[in-house]
Amino acid sequence: MNISLGPILYCWPKDKVLDFYNKVAQSNVNTVYLGETVCSRRREVKFKEYLDIAHQLQDAGKQVIISTLALVEAPSEYTELKRQVENGHFQIEANDMAGVQVAKQLGVEFVCGPTINNYNLASLNKLQSWGMKRFVMPVELSRNWLEKVIQQEPALGFEIEVFGHGHMPLAHSARCFTARHKNLQKDQCGIVCLNHPKGLLAQTQESQPLLRLNGIQTQSAAAIDLSDQISDMQALGVDYFRVSPSSLTSVNIAGALQRGESVTSPFERCDGYWFDQAGFNLTQPEQPA
Amino acid sequence: MELLCPAGNLASLKTAIKAGADAVYLGLKNDTNARSFAGLNFTPAKLQQAVQFAHTNRRKVFLTLNTFPKPGEEKRWYEAVDIAADLGMDALIVADLSLLDYAHTHHPQLPLHLSVQASATNLGALELYKQEFNIERAVLPRVLSMKQVRDLAKVTPVDLEVFAFGSLCIMAEGRCHLSSYVTGQSPNTGGSCSPANHVRWQEQGQDRLTRLNEVLIDKSGVDEQMGYPVVCKGRYITEESAEPSFLLESPTSLNTLSLLPELAKANVTSLKIEGRQRSPAYVEQVTRVWRQAIDTYLANPDQYQVQGEWNRVLDKVSEGQTTTLGAYERTWQ
Numbered sequence: 001m002n003i004s005l006g007p008i009l010y011c012w013p014k015d016k017v018l019d020f021y022n023k024v025a026q027s028n029v030n031t032v033y034l035g036e037t038v039c040s041r042r043r044e045v046k047f048k049e050y051l052d053i054a055h056q057l058q059d060a061g062k063q064v065i066i067s068t069l070a071l072v073e074a075p076s077e078y079t080e081l082k083r084q085v086e087n088g089h090f091q092i093e094a095n096d097m098a099g100v101q102v103a104k105q106l107g108v109e110f111v112c113g114p115t116i117n118n119y120n121l122a123s124l125n126k127l128q129s130w131g132m133k134r135f136v137m138p139v140e141l142s143r144n145w146l147e148k149v150i151q152q153e154p155a156l157g158f159e160i161e162v163f164g165h166g167h168m169p170l171a172h173s174a175r176c177f178t179a180r181h182k183n184l185q186k187d188q189c190g191i192v193c194l195n196h197p198k199g200l201l202a203q204t205q206e207s208q209p210l211l212r213l214n215g216i217q218t219q220s221a222a223a224i225d226l227s228d229q230i231s232d233m234q235a236l237g238v239d240y241f242r243v244s245p246s247s248l249t250s251v252n253i254a255g256a257l258q259r260g261e262s263v264t265s266p267f268e269r270c271d272g273y274w275f276d277q278a279g280f281n282l283t284q285p286e287q288p289a
Numbered sequence: 290m291e292l293l294c295p296a297g298n299l300a301s302l303k304t305a306i307k308a309g310a311d312a313v314y315l316g317l318k319n320d321t322n323a324r325s326f327a328g329l330n331f332t333p334a335k336l337q338q339a340v341q342f343a344h345t346n347r348r349k350v351f352l353t354l355n356t357f358p359k360p361g362e363e364k365r366w367y368e369a370v371d372i373a374a375d376l377g378m379d380a381l382i383v384a385d386l387s388l389l390d391y392a393h394t395h396h397p398q399l400p401l402h403l404s405v406q407a408s409a410t411n412l413g414a415l416e417l418y419k420q421e422f423n424i425e426r427a428v429l430p431r432v433l434s435m436k437q438v439r440d441l442a443k444v445t446p447v448d449l450e451v452f453a454f455g456s457l458c459i460m461a462e463g464r465c466h467l468s469s470y471v472t473g474q475s476p477n478t479g480g481s482c483s484p485a486n487h488v489r490w491q492e493q494g495q496d497r498l499t500r501l502n503e504v505l506i507d508k509s510g511v512d513e514q515m516g517y518p519v520v521c522k523g524r525y526i527t528e529e530s531a532e533p534s535f536l537l538e539s540p541t542s543l544n545t546l547s548l549l550p551e552l553a554k555a556n557v558t559s560l561k562i563e564g565r566q567r568s569p570a571y572v573e574q575v576t577r578v579w580r581q582a583i584d585t586y587l588a589n590p591d592q593y594q595v596q597g598e599w600n601r602v603l604d605k606v607s608e609g610q611t612t613t614l615g616a617y618e619r620t621w622q
Contacts, residue, residue, distance in 0.1 A: 071461050072411045073437050081413070098413030115464050117408070119357030119477060122387030140469040140478060148360035170467050171460040171521070174432035174616035177537055181527065186622045202525040204505040205533050210471075210525060213536065218460070218521075220470055272473070278502055279470035 001234050003258040004031035004161065005251070006244040007067035007093070009169060010214060011042045011193035014049075020248055021053045025060040029254045031240060032057050033093055035067040035084070037113070039176070039215045040077050042191065047084060054090055070095040070115045071172040071216065091133075104130040114139055114163050115172070121152045134159035136242065139168045139224070142276040143236070150237050159239040164226040165253065166244025167199065167212055167219040167267070168279065177213040198246055209268060210280075222270035222280055227263055229274065229284075290552075291559040292583055293351075293450065294576050297329040301569045302339050302350075308573050309580030312349035314382060315339060316565065321369045322353045323406065324565045325480030333372055340376045349379035353565075355404040355463075357385045357477050367391055374399045382428070383407075384463055389422040402450065403427040406463030406476065412444050419446040426450055426558060430462045435548060435617045439555045448558035454575060455563020456608055457543040457615050459521055467520035472502045483519045499523075508533070516540025516608035544603050544612035546578075546595045549586050571606050578602050 005024060008017065024032055035050050036042055054064045066087060072078050078098055085092050085102040094100045095113035103110040112135040118124055124135060135158060137146060150156065178200055179189040199212030199219055209221035223246065226233070230241055243254040246267070253263050264286065272281030294310035296302035305313050316322030318330040331339060336352075343350040352373040358366040366388055373381050374396040381399055383389050384406035392401055403409055403418050405428040418424045426448040429438065442449055460467070469475035472487040483501055491498040492511060499507045499518045506523035509515055516522055522540050524533040543563070545552065552560065560583070562575050578599045586593040604610050616622055
């Protein structure tokens, strides 16, 4: 199984981002996605700097893919997206249909990220005809779903990636929930997300962890952990297993998984979606070591 | 400017048309649409009656096919497309790529409207759907500010439809997994957000507890007016504040009566009223108000003013009896 590192979904200071990718460069993880996917106001690391990091990672032998914004609203965001796809060197991960459109027009191969609605084979084949070479399964879909798609067409014309480890992006809004929590206007937010490098935990009034507020993105409070399913995924035909970064430790986790070792999750775990259940359920408790 | 109203059954459709709707949208009685609730929606036979009634009254009727075909079960969705074409319906509201492709290939004469569930918020996405499937119209997600709607309207290759009134989704529609995270079912996969069989109300002393698949969404006084429980409108605590609050949004509805002149000037083609799950009485009251508002505006655009009575009627049928401009207003964001 190829282990990939997804884009950093949180707003980290530049130094921490550089540390993270230095660590990645020295690791055994071979596939890396990078770029801002959540909020165009986050500019701690500018696109040009991301490109520099991308080149360094490529020089270190990594397969590098530039991830793009999931919610493209303002004309300026669309212009910036075009500039990113036109980078001329790296493949991109499209997280909005605008990314698909730009890549298709330029004839650039692309990965469909988890926020593109892919719910059946015919849609996937359509995207493949436009240049999609890999897709990341939407997080709410299951093993059964994937098995049916593969049964319908055993020789798929694209690769499969599963979001297998980390806090799942569940929704995107125009509203910035982090700024709102601080009584700040979105346009004068002071990049308050920097204060929440793992998002802001929201719990029910019975103290059940439920969500993580990450700017305009709402994540699962629990972290999906399908690491004990990797061999089954491999048999099924999954090509990539994504670890979504939550800290520098995620590089160690991805590295261990790449070596075929088992990992312990530092977070409350969930795996429900994979087993056709509510996403927050945990069906496979961790085996005591 | 078209007034597009919801119909969960034939009574609502007739009511909407009598109250002044220019067009009505509805869904089949199965999971091909995202309001798949018991007792709601149309069998093919009822659909035929609906189309007949609408066309006799020279109004339009659109079929909502806004869920995503499941592997191995695609036939149900394709059949729905064929039914709409056979009945001569005025448009299909579609989100899924494969369904757009099927409809465009097999029924090129049938107008296609891109559903809000396709989550197209920008020029690139609209161009893609126009070039590939010749969509005629797109329904914009409730994430754009009024300025962004205006900017998009200047360059769009297709007609634009916006939500004017009704329950407020605060997430980019079609890409929200909050419901399935808690219940296992989402609009995309199961045909509804927060399915009713997962909702439970529980009284505990002076409190009413609202649970969704046993997760406590809200705790309120027994006399407090509550909206339908959805994850995004619950009261939660954070690691920084133990005082429960509506961290994402409070129960409220969207009401854009005050934006009507701006929407008209931006050349928005259609104003959509949400609420296929609501009663014929709701449909009648809301349709009447919006008919009056649009007519008032068109009669004398410069003199248009929102009448207090209109808002009073709409507030009464709104979630939490309050309304908002939502994302249209930048400060809401």
